[in-house]
Every structure is written in C-alpha cells, then in structure tokens.
Amino acid sequence: MGHARRPLSVLRSLALAAGSGLVVAPFAVLGVAPAGASTPTASRAQAITCPTVADRLPSVPAQAKAEVDRNLALLDTQIKEANTRLVSSAGQGGPNFVQNAILGPLKDKRVATINRIATAIGRVTQRPAGLDALAPCTLTGGGQAGNGQQSAASPTAADFIDIRKVPRSAGRAKTTRKGSRGTFTSRCGRNQNGHHNSANFLVAPGVENGAHHIHDYVGNLSTDAFSTDGSLSRAGTTCSNGDKSTYYWPVVRLRSAADPAQHDSSAADLNIGRVLVPATVSIQYRGNARSKVTAMPRFLRAVTGDAKSLTNGTANARAHWTCTGFTARTTADKYPICPGGSRVTRVLDFPSCWDGQNTDSANHRAHIVFPDAAGACPSGTKAVPQLRMTLGYTIKISKAQIAKGTLYALDTFPEQLHKPITDHGDFENVMSTRLMRKAVTCINTGRRC
Template identity: 30%
Template sequence: MPPGAVRVAEFVAECPYTHRLPDDPIVVPGLPGGSHMHSFFGNTTTDADSDVTSLLKGGTTCSPKTDLSSYWVPTLYSGDKPVEPTGTTFYYLGEGVRDELMAKTRPLPLGLRIVAGNAKATKPDASSNARWSCLHAGHVGSSKDFVECPSGTMLESYLDFPHCWNGKDLDSADHKSHMSYPVNGACPASHPVIVPKLRQVLRYPVSGDPAKFRLASGPGFTMHGDFFNAWPEAEMERRVRDCIRPIVKCGADGTP
C-alpha cells in the first residue's frame, strides 16, 4: 500500500444528471412512456430500448468517461416543479463483508442490472432502504421519508445496492432476487459472489418543509435506484484489483 494511502476499499464515478424520461429499460424494457418519470445519470443515450450494446456505444456525463453505465431514480418534485440533483456521486465500495473476504471480490459483470429500494412501498418498512438526510446539517438525522433541512443546506439521498451476486443471472424477474445483501459479514450461500457495493449519493438543491416534496413514484420512502452496468470489462477488473481487493481508496481515474 502506498505511504499515506487511506485504507478504504473505494473507487468513484461522478455522473451528473443527463435527461428525464418516463422510461425504464430494466423494469419495462421496450415500452417508451411505460414508467413514472425518471431522472437519468451517466449514459446520455438511455431510454426504454437501451441494452448493453447501445450503452457501450453511448456517451456519458460520468467522470471517468470510461464509465458508460446508466443510473436512474424517480424524479423529485417540489410542488409541480422537477428538481434535479446537483451532486451525483456513485461510490463503488468494498464494505459489508469481512476484510479477509474483500480479497475475493469479483468485478461487477458487464450487463448486470440491479434495482434497490422499493418503488411500491406503502410505508417506510425494511424494503425501503434509501435514506434522506441534510448536507451539512447532521443534527437533523436521517429518515426513510423526506426530512426538513435548514435553509442553506441541501436534501440528500443515500442508497446502498446489494453486492452479493448469485454468479449466473444478470437480471431476475423482480430485478432483485439475483442479488442479496451480506449477512453477518459474508455473502449467503445462495449468492456466493462478492462484487463491489454501489452506493448512490444524490444532493438536491432544496430545503425546508418536506410536505412540498414528492417523488414520481410517491412519498419519500418509495425512493429507489436502478443500475445498468456498462463499465468496460477490463476497466472494472482493474479497479477491483487495484482498489477493492487491497482495500485502497482510489480516485476517479481508478488509481490510489
């Protein structure tokens, strides 16, 4: 490990907002307008017909430009006005499993599709695992529903994606059951392959009374994220090898 390196298994992509469409190429592929409104980050070509081939040919807002993945969430509204995040960081982390298992982390397979959170949640239960908080106002605390952020701060959304894979399916009927969260610091036998954990952090330039906010999918606890992996395979492999397995914090270029 280089002297002074931070012992955190991490590489990041900053992927600003690109466009809004009522499309969802994971949940309702091939059906333009078939979904609630989504805000897309990263790949600039994402629409209802997107697949691995089209994403790999697309452009991106991400830094690094090598990340051609698509990320999307239900659009946030303040009243009837859509609000897009001005901070859009996607962390790839070695977390949630014991250190000695981190060395077994495998790259996220090209074309992997994951949905985290629950768009159909009717209350803030265990299925709604996104949380809301306020940037620079930690005293407010976090919640599964919108929180009231003081003037001058920003509403923040955190969402951790599952990072235990069954080792064979790039998707599943519910877009979740091919993946699992770790249990007691290890991946369950049903989902034995450890992959980097995606953490989505979005910062919205709004504050104040949460009653004025809603998501295209409903209340704050319906927050969910979709991820369609289109990192070129060699690039993902290098970052897992150089950042995640040795537990090193890397920059956007994938080096410590």
C-alpha cells in the same frame, strides 16, 4: 436518447389534460384550487391501489420473459387508466359508482392479463397457481380537504420531519481485517443535460411510459425504453472515466401551492411541480465488511428499493433520507427538513452479493442480494463492488411553508402517493473489463480512486 419523452410546455400539458378529463388534476393533486374553483373529492383524496404481481411470480423461464414483461407493463397501464378515470369522473353516479364503473372493470382486465402471464409461464414449466387472488384492487384515501389544504393524494405535513429530531442510526457493519475498505468513484455529473424519461427498460422493456414517473439519468447517454445491452455498449457517457453504465432514479419536484400549474408530460400520472436538478451526485463503489470483492460481470442489472412499497409493504424498501452535516441520522418514511446551509440527501445503496451466474432475474432481485447485518454475503454468493448513489438537493423549506402547501416530493406511481418510502434506483453495469478490474483493485487494496 432517441425515444426519450421530452417535457411538454405548460399550455400543451393543459390541453392534454383537458383531452383526458384531467383539467383539475394539477390543483387536485396539490390539494389547492384557484379562486372560484372547486376540487372534486375523489381526485383530492383517493387513489386506486392494486397488489403487485411481479414479486409474486416464480422464476420466469427465458422463453416466457418477453410476454410476461409485456403483460406486467399492461397491468401498470391499467392502474394508471383507472386512476385517470377516478379523477375525471369525480362526483358522478351514486355510492356504488366507483365499484361498478371503475374497480369492477379493472378487476376483469387484471384477471385476463394475469391469466396470460400464468399461461405464458405454463407453456414452459409448471403454471403458477393462485395469481387470480391478486386481481381485485381497492380504493384508498377518502378524507375531506378544503381549498388551501393538502390532500391524501399528495405529501402532507405528516410526511416531513426535522432532521434534528431523527434518532441516530446504527451505522454500517464494521469492516474486519479480511474486509475491503477502498472505494472507486465514477464522476458522471448531475444530469445537467436534462436526460429524463418515464421509461424503465429493466422492468418494462419497450414501454415508453412504463415507469409512470420521470427518472433522472447519469452515465449512459442513450438510456430509454428500448435500451439493450448492445445499445448501451455503443453509446456515449457523461462519466469522465469512460464508464458507460446507466444510473437512474425518480426525480424530486418542488410542489408549490402558489404555482399549482407547474407540470409536464407526467401530469397525467399525478406527478406535478418543478423538477429539481440535483446539486450533487456521487456514484461510488465500496467494499465488503467481511471479504474482498470480485468483479461484477458486464451487463449486470440491479435495483434497490421498491417503487410500490406503500402498497407492497416495506420488505424491499431501502429508502435513506438525511441532510448534509447530519448523516448519522437517517429516515426511511419521512422527507427531512434540513437546517440552513444543509442539503436534503438521498442515499441509495444497492445489493452486492452476486450468485456468480446470472446478470438478471425475473424479479430483478434474486440474482444479487444484500449482505446480512454483519456485512457477510449469504452462502452461495460472492461479494462484488457495492454501488452507493448519493444525491443532494438544495431545498430551502420550513414547517411553515409545508403547512401552506409548498413542499417537495418524489415522482411515483399514482397510487403510491409520493411517499418517501417508495424511493428506489436502477443500474446496469456497462463498465469495460479493464475499468471494472481497476475498481476491484482499488477497493481490495484500500485505496480511494
């Protein structure tokens, strides 16, 4: 983890926040304030949101990929800086201050950055048109919240639901006689070693805070902003079977109104609270309902869900939240309230229909897609072992506690407001050929390995 960012102490975090004009952020994001303090309206209830660019791009030629990736990461940094400015300038200026001082300059920066992306692609192939329409950003939120209340910038009671009130789900497609029923499990621990950073080498390579939220990692011990296929293959692993793949997801935090100063180096991105270590982590590969599976290529990369689904829409959202003992009931856009003895559970299913050629694609989705509702892979693709990451948390929380400001939530990009629909996961296959062959055999012969 040579380049991974280590959590900061509370005092050092407060000093950093003060230096960036974010002294009130820990209180503002929770929607509470200490005795005698006031909470600026803008930091409490507003955030800047911008259209996504990565998903609107055509296939990016290999010659342009590095430059495109750098500028996509810069677009995220620009949004973060604008949201930081929004917090630090709360109460300043007249009615047009945000538009003139923040949104206007942000649009100008985005126009220039988007133009560099289009130019990089245009040097190799046809220049994409119409990207300038993605430059303007908007201010969301704006509701008032007094001391002791929750804000639009943090989860609210409306983001939670008693799992017993969630309807039963339709369930997985029924496996046919030609399907594959076995499973293969890599036991990789729960991130007890505290492997955390706010990077994402898949979508923002070389950018140390490219994700703007903290990830949990299991499997590969070296994963950070600068990871490559080569560095991952040379590293150690937490998996007991030698699986060197990297598996990661945004952390869950306990956000308590009673202790609003709990935060670390991610506080500047409005992610605060105590990081919860999962009580259970299952890394399991499963079969296909309609066919046998074939081996994944080494270094195949895949993502599930959309970290920006609040602003992008739910086309790529894949969040599944439930509770142990209630797994027939799942919710996508609510955090579950689980009864006593039951654990909050996240289920992250990955795409499993591979194009047979590419280990990655420009949007990290086109090369491997999901089966249809009946479980069949689209024409031109082949079924590979389907990764399911299941994460369990011991969170004892009630409606009354939530109403008083004690709740839990995902780390997210600042403008995504910690919504459960933004849950997502990332993966790169670094299994040896022999281990992948074993997984395929177990799955295709109906064994549980």
